[in-house]
Amino acid sequence: MAEELRIRSNGDLASALEDYLAEWSGRSGIAVEIWALPGQAVSRRVAQAVYATVVEALANVERHSHARLVSVAVTTGKAGLRMTVSDDGAGFAVDEAAPNAARGLTAMRAHFAGVGGTLTVNSVPGGGTTVTGVVRAG
Ligand SMILES: Nc1ncnc2c1ncn2[C@@H]1O[C@H](COP(=O)(O)OP(=O)(O)OP(=O)(O)O)[C@@H](O)[C@H]1O
Ligand SMILES: [Mg+2]
Structure with a gap:
C-alpha cells in the first residue's frame, strides 16, 4: 500500500500523520483539528496499523459524512496507544447485530x-461518527 511507504523506517508516526492530515485537509476542504499526536515511539507494525486506519477513516469522512470538522487524537501512555477520529457529519446507523461487511x-x-488491538465505531445519525482504536504498547 502506497501510504505505508510514507512511514520511514524509524517509525515516525507523528510526523507521518501530521503530513497526511495537512494534505488531506487541503484536498478535501474539511478542517482537521489535531488534539494529540503520539509522543513516544511505537513499533513499526503499530505505526502502520494506525496510519492505515486513519487514512481509511478519513476516506469515509470525505466520502460519506458531509462533515465540516474532523478531530484526530493519537495518544500513547503506559497502557498503550489510543486513536480517535471523530467527525461532526451525518453519521449512520451502526448495526452491531449485523456488522457492516463493507x-x-x-x-x-x-x-x-x-496488532492485538481493538477498533470500535460509534455513530449517531445526524450526530457524527467516532472511530476509536486501542492497542497495547509494543
Ligand atoms: N464517517 C462516516 N460518516 C457517515 N457515514 C459513514 C462514515 N463512515 C462510514 N459510513 C457509512 O458506513 C458505510 C461502510 O463504510 P465502509 O468504509 O466500510 O464502506 P464504503 O466507504 O462504503 O466503501 P469502501 O469499501 O470503499 O470503504 C459507508 O457506506 C457509509 O454509509
Ligand atoms: Mg470506506
Missing part, C-alpha cells in the same frame, strides 16, 4: 486486530 470498516478492524 471493505473500509472491515479493513480498519483488521488493522487493529492484526
Whole structure:
C-alpha cells in the first residue's frame, strides 16, 4: 500500500500523520483539528496499523459524512496507544447485530486486530461518527 511507504523506517508516526492530515485537509476542504499526536515511539507494525486506519477513516469522512470538522487524537501512555477520529457529519446507523461487511470498516478492524488491538465505531445519525482504536504498547 502506497501510504505505508510514507512511514520511514524509524517509525515516525507523528510526523507521518501530521503530513497526511495537512494534505488531506487541503484536498478535501474539511478542517482537521489535531488534539494529540503520539509522543513516544511505537513499533513499526503499530505505526502502520494506525496510519492505515486513519487514512481509511478519513476516506469515509470525505466520502460519506458531509462533515465540516474532523478531530484526530493519537495518544500513547503506559497502557498503550489510543486513536480517535471523530467527525461532526451525518453519521449512520451502526448495526452491531449485523456488522457492516463493507471493505473500509472491515479493513480498519483488521488493522487493529492484526496488532492485538481493538477498533470500535460509534455513530449517531445526524450526530457524527467516532472511530476509536486501542492497542497495547509494543
Ligand atoms: N464517517 C462516516 N460518516 C457517515 N457515514 C459513514 C462514515 N463512515 C462510514 N459510513 C457509512 O458506513 C458505510 C461502510 O463504510 P465502509 O468504509 O466500510 O464502506 P464504503 O466507504 O462504503 O466503501 P469502501 O469499501 O470503499 O470503504 C459507508 O457506506 C457509509 O454509509
Ligand atoms: Mg470506506
